[in-house]
Amino acid sequence: MNNTIFRVVAGGLFLLAAISCNTQTQSGNKQTGPAEAAQNSAKQHYQVGDQVPNELVCMVNDAYMGKPQIAVPVNGKTYYGCCQMCVKKLNEQESSRMAIDPASGKKVDKVDAYIVLLDEQGTVGYFESEDSYTAFGKNN
Template identity: 55%
Template sequence: MDRQSIIILSIFGAVVIAGLYWAFSDTFSKIPVDISEEEQIPNELVCMVNDAFMGIEQIPVEADGKTYYGCCQMCVSKIKENTDNVRYATDPYSGEKVNKADAFIVFKPGQKAAVFYFASEGNYNAYLDKQ
């Protein structure tokens, strides 16, 4: 094989590898995460409009200096406009209004999709003790 053929094949191989990397690089960040029922759920894995654990990283939305997460463009719009007061929830233990971006997020008992927002981990533990 002459030098020119080796260079052409090397460039072709590099292009193929780069294309495969580009095509599949996003896939690895979308591998669902498994969280136990008692664990705190990272904010970025929750659609804060549907109040649902999604298992993969959601779309970050900056609003009033805080980061919220939505699963689609409709949810992103609702968060930006705070339609139906979607940036807030009620702490199931204390009844106080909680900003979802600051909340301690966990699964609703017995469910692996719906979530509760607590003002703090202490409120969550007190809620569990009350059950």
């Protein structure tokens, strides 16, 4: 009986892993989560406060991932997501493509934003410009 329970639990864990957002990219390469991406950031030479390239950010999870993400063309612009669930959200939900600039409070399109690594866990912020980020830095 214990062997049967183990198989059911192991099967359930496998299913959870298979549907997890950060498990696989479109090409089948393993992805990292925000915490692991922050550890990888040393390889990319990005530190807290640095601007990071759009293609290294999952724009659904608002996280620096440390390696190129899946390109998602929407309305002539290219957004980036870490998995097929993120691709779907970026295609279907405008809210996943927009952010609020923490300095100005204005709504910004993530593609057009000045994206900055905010903490060691990989969280990014979207600013309408470098000047807006500089103002944010002075106030925080």
